[in-house]
Amino acid sequence: MSIHLTLLCAPGGDPTLDPLLGDAHLSEDSMHMADAARAVLSPREPAIRAPSIRCSETADAMGLVASSEPMLRDLNVGRWCGRTVGEVAATDPDGFTAWLTDPDATPHDGESVRQLCRRSADWLSSVAPHTGHTVAITEAAVIRAVLIDALAVPARAFWHLAVPPLRAVFLTWRGGCWDVQFGGVSPQEPRRRLLSRRATLAVGSA
Template sequence: MSRASSRITLVVHAETATTTAAAFPVDEPPTERGTSAATAARDRVPRAGELRHAPDRACVATCAALGLDALPDPGLRGWDAGRWAGQTLDEVAAEEPDALRDWLTRPDAAPHGGESLESLIERVGAWLSARRAGHTLAICGPAVARAAVVHAIGAPASGFWRVDAAPLTGTDLRGGSGRWTVRATGRPLLP
């Protein structure tokens, strides 16, 4: 007996001030340039039977700019960076070097008071497992797309740091719970 197949396309929201600065995420809208780029990408978004978006402001605004009528999905919410939200890695390194080292080397660590990397990957894995057969298009933050790839290929959490997910790029997964294949990752919507 064959199992029904799923396709999930994760599109990273348009650029924000923190993605441009390579800072820990905050709940903010896209930049003007990011919104313009998303509007320009409208015709390049794949069609899907189910449309979802993270509740984060950047994802809501990106959906609007892409012309998508998607449903909010709390399972796609961005990575909670706790008190480090909005700060760059260099700023955190200067203020809390030991805490940052712990966070970078231990996937279960959350010295910032937010969500650990391990928890993020588990949460995104649970979201993937709940998908039905058919094609789901989801607008999410870069950390969610990266966590999905790590979960899909069964990589250790440290693999998260080796996956790129820039604004307005797509990650395509095929398969289903426990049997995902990464078809593409980091594919720009705009040439």
Template sequence: MTVRVMLISPAMNAALREARFDGDSPLDRSGRERARAAAGAVPETGLVLSGPSGRCRETAEALGLAARTEPALGGWDLADWAGRRLDEVAAAEPAGVAAWLGNPSAAPHGGESLCDLVTRTGAWLDSLGGPDAPGASFLAVAEAAVVRAAVVHGLRLPTEAFWRLDVAPLTLTGLSGRSGRWNVGLGRPLTPPPAG
């Protein structure tokens, strides 16, 4: 049977606007308002999950979702770079940033490599399509990096394809299929239903 997994990227916050690593700061006013406005556009589903970041949990709440926190949906662990801006890290550690961008196994920040992120996300995704979950439906609010990693894993793309995938705030990416064979619907905006 087919498993449906719908991933919603969280709403905007100041850290995302500033291109900071590990942007787990609260949603900004605009992000909160857009998430509340989009609540009616969220598809109905079975189990509702949220990544553990405050940004994911706050987005789920603003969307009106009673989501269970799922640790496997944690954002990309960038350890020493957490909270810093990309331009700041690139100026201070140009070789580290070059390695991070050019080698999926590199982890110059001391956290997870890109390969580790894709493997962790893929293991979670494939666990949903196992024999114990036939015909199941899941919706999860997950950081953009987790959504990108799920697409890379689901389509069996080269890990480097991660850098070519853009996931805008408050978009829905759907995966359907089962472990080892996934189809992907990318980046549908969560827009409020028409008035009237």
């Protein structure tokens, strides 16, 4: 069985502004960043994307024809959607702290981190054998959740996984588990194998 997935994190808007929770159009700088990656990925590679505006615009800027996959949608932040991180932290400090420390917390009345991890794990397990290589453009939260499952680490590690814009996570199904590599979409930034589920099984499950 051969499964090779490249997960790319869509840029999340203007990085100079207080991060906005929820969907948003790409900033001009983010569009340029995605366009610069066009030469690295073949437009003929099978591609899927989260159903958000930013993931659609990222795929277009990279010249990829990507079908929308609902299971890759972003974490639902409920009534916090459209607000900035700073605003939420200032007006609901207890809820914001709970959100960052308890994977079951839903202070926004939306989706918990653990629920997102389960949804992402369901998607990962649904990928068909002999898929070959597929590119998935999705959200930082979804990539964190996929890593939680692929590396079999606790859900409380979710916020400790850094997922920079357009940095790639390479997943390969091998020997009954996922091998994980990190890299970029620049020719000068080679793949670096950093983690494998085999090396993290002792940590325990989410």
